[in-house]
Amino acid sequence: MKPNLNYIKQLANGNATFENRILGVLKRELPEEIDGFRNSINSLDYALAAMLVHKIKHKVSLLGMEDGYKLTADFEDELREGAKSLQDDFEGLLKIMTTFLNSINTETE
Amino acid sequence: MTCIIIDDEETSRVILDQLCSEIEDLDLIEAFDNAIEAIKFLNKNDIDLIFLDIHMPGFSGFDFIQTLKNPPKIVLTTSDKEFALEAFEYESVIDYLVKPISRDRLFKAVQKAKSFQSTKAVGGTSESSDNSTTSSKTLYINIDRTLIKIETDTINLIEADGDYINIKTQEKDYRVHSTLRKITEKLPDDPFFQVHRSYIINLSRIIDIQDNTILIAKSVVPISRTKRPELMRRLNLL
Known part of the structure; x- marks a missing residue:
């Protein structure tokens, strides 16, 4: 599961300002969603956790992680049914995404 | 858009x-x-x-x-x-x-x-909407190849006039080549009501009703005998 910027670069179509804007928002929004996800798991609010995992799922696909997308979709379904057996795998995915985004410099920083 | x-x-x-x-x-x-x-x-x-x-x-x-x-x-x-x-x-x-x-x-x-x-x-020659939605808040009329937008709630009444209809709004009157039947399909049921074969009125614009006539803005509109009972039902009578 290795993230890439293929989709974002294709979308930006050479527009560096737009590319930086997307990456800036991703870098700010993802940690907020991760915090919300962990808090909802800790408070056993799996419905809210599923909602936040759903939002993170879009970011997984933005970073071109096809395997990660499937894992996230499965975890979202599982949470809606009140289970969380895929939580460790999902946490691993979050770590990969966070490390990748932190390694990217954007002009907005 | x-x-x-x-x-x-x-x-x-x-x-x-x-x-x-x-x-x-x-x-x-x-x-x-x-x-x-x-x-x-x-x-x-x-x-x-x-x-x-x-x-x-x-x-x-x-x-x-x-x-x-x-x-x-x-x-x-x-x-x-x-x-x-x-x-x-x-x-x-x-x-x-x-x-x-x-x-x-x-x-x-x-x-x-x-x-x-x-x-x-x-979509239409006189009115624009061609879909089945009959409760549009706006209506486009074709006058001299210009589509003019009318907010339906500004319409006081519509009067049949031969091959034309006169749409009387709060601001202005428009003469359009169309029929009452066609425009009825484009107007919301509420608050419009056909009180006579030649008149559709906006019920919210009634000033008063006397015998078989209705005063709307400065217009006096006849009430058809057959339409009167339904009109009475639709009014909020005390």
């Missing part, structure tokens, strides 16, 4: 904002992170197209659609494919975009919305 975005995820709003800005004749008026604020906005503003996220906390996109009385065209956006069938159960939904959204796919959706809009604008 005007549009708004409703999506609780900022990343999605930023992407849609950028892609909308690349489309000629598409004006993004506002982007909302929740449906409630969008409903308040739509109560005061007319919009042609909504990009609507299905998954939002508290109030989903489907909940949102059900609150709208006369929804504009809607393009749904979501990370899931499984809602596609449910989405098209709503008449106002014209397309369904799966995230991450591609530029080409979005452009096609907007093109589809534009084609709906142009069909609506030129």
Whole structure:
């Protein structure tokens, strides 16, 4: 599961300002969603956790992680049914995404 | 064509904002992170197209659609494919975009919305709307090859006049080549009522009723004997 910027670069179509804007928002929004996800798991609010995992799922696909997308979709379904057996795998995915985004410099920083 | 975005995820709003800005004749008026604020906005503003996220906390996109009385065209956006069938159960939904959204796919959706809009604008000879929606808040009339927009709630009455109808609004009167039957199909049932074979009136504009006549603005309109009982039923009589 290795993230890439293929989709974002294709979308930006050479527009560096737009590319930086997307990456800036991703870098700010993802940690907020991760915090919300962990808090909802800790408070056993799996419905809210599923909602936040759903939002993170879009970011997984933005970073071109096809395997990660499937894992996230499965975890979202599982949470809606009140289970969380895929939580460790999902946490691993979050770590990969966070490390990748932190390694990217954007002009907005 | 005007549009708004409703999506609780900022990343999605930023992407849609950028892609909308690349489309000629598409004006993004506002982007909302929740449906409630969008409903308040739509109560005061007319919009042609909504990009609507299905998954939002508290109030989903489907909940949102059900609150709208006369929804504009809607393009749904979501990370899931499984809602596609449910989405098209709503008449106002014209397309369904799966995230991450591609530029080409979005452009096609907007093109589809534009084609709906142009069909609506030129579909009739006198009135514009060609679809089955009979409760439009606006009506376009064709006068000297110009489509003039009329807010239906500004209409006082409509009078048949040979091959023409006279539409009398609060501001102005319009003479249009059409029939009462055609315009009835385009007007909302409430507050309009045909009181006579030659007159449709806006019930909310009645000043008074005497015997078999109604005073509306400066016009006196006859009441047909057969229409009188139904008229009485529709009035809020003390």
